[in-house]
Amino acid sequence: GQQVMQIPQYQHVQEGEDFTTYCNSSTTLSNIQWYKQRPGGHPVFLIQLVKSGEVKKQKRLTFQFGEAKKNSSLHITATQTTDVGTYFCAGRFNQGGKLIFGQGTELSVKP
Amino acid sequence: NAGVMQNPRHLVRRRGQEARLRCSPMKGHSHVYWYRQLPEEGLKFMVYLQKENIIDESGMPKERFSAEFPKEGPSILRIQQVVRGDSAAYFCASSPPEWGGRTEAFFGQGTRLTVV
Numbered sequence: 001g002q003q004v005m006q007i008p009q010y011q012h013v014q015e016g017e018d019f020t021t022y023c024n025s026s027t028t029l030s031n032i033q034w035y036k037q038r039p040g041g042h043p044v045f046l047i048q049l050v051k052s053g054e055v056k057k058q059k060r061l062t063f064q065f066g067e068a069k070k071n072s073s074l075h076i077t078a079t080q081t082t083d084v085g086t087y088f089c090a091g092r093f094n095q096g097g098k099l100i101f102g103q104g105t106e107l108s109v110k111p
Numbered sequence: 112n113a114g115v116m117q118n119p120r121h122l123v124r125r126r127g128q129e130a131r132l133r134c135s136p137m138k139g140h141s142h143v144y145w146y147r148q149l150p151e152e153g154l155k156f157m158v159y160l161q162k163e164n165i166i167d168e169s170g171m172p173k174e175r176f177s178a179e180f181p182k183e184g185p186s187i188l189r190i191q192q193v194v195r196g197d198s199a200a201y202f203c204a205s206s207p208p209e210w211g212g213r214t215e216a217f218f219g220q221g222t223r224l225t226v227v
Contacts, residue, residue, distance in 0.1 A: 033214075035216075035218075045215040048214065098144070098167045099156070102153065103153040104153045
């Protein structure tokens with residue numbers, strides 16, 4: 001079936017350290033999106049990647065979409081306590097298709 | 112422009128009762144998703160709807176669960192004869208038509224269903 005796999009499940013870092021979460025699909029994705037969910041909250045859209053090899057930056061966050069459009073990553077430089085939450089990738093396998101979420105990576109940041 | 116509105120925020124039902132969860136999408140959004148989330152787990156896709164049309168219901172359990180998005184009014188996720196295993200957070204999300212190029216999903220606050 002169509003699945004999006006995300007690792008790691010948990011990541012504990014010291015404030016100031018970097019953080020990366022990875023998503024993989026066995027089949028080509030039409031596009032991939034990233035969301036953040038704070039504890040007790042709801043997912044909030046961060047970014048969408050569409051083109052092969054695309055890289056986008058938002059301040060300390062860097063998002064990449066692989067050349068084959070089968071994998072993606074989110075990298076946070078110099079984490080802060082405000083980065084705490086669960087980061088989800090979500091992919092579409094075809095235009096107009098459903099949005100499938102990865103399992104999420106829960107980030108905790110120790111001050 | 113109000114965001115995605117879900118109600119109720121919290122719902123307690125006894126085993127065997129029916130649960131009705133409502134979702135009003137953002138203005139101008141014609142597509143609605145329903146997801147289920149168990150504690151410390153990911154978002155499990157349930158159903159994808161357009162007004163008066165079910166696009167994909169491959170994530171819906173075969174029995175007791177149904178969803179609709181009528182021409183007028185909110186989208187409804189209905190769970191009949193609830194069991195304890197139905198306890199979860201149910202999130203609704205809406206998105207604009209894809210022809211606009213923008214396909215991000217805007218989530219509601221969720222409905223926390225507890226079955227006692």
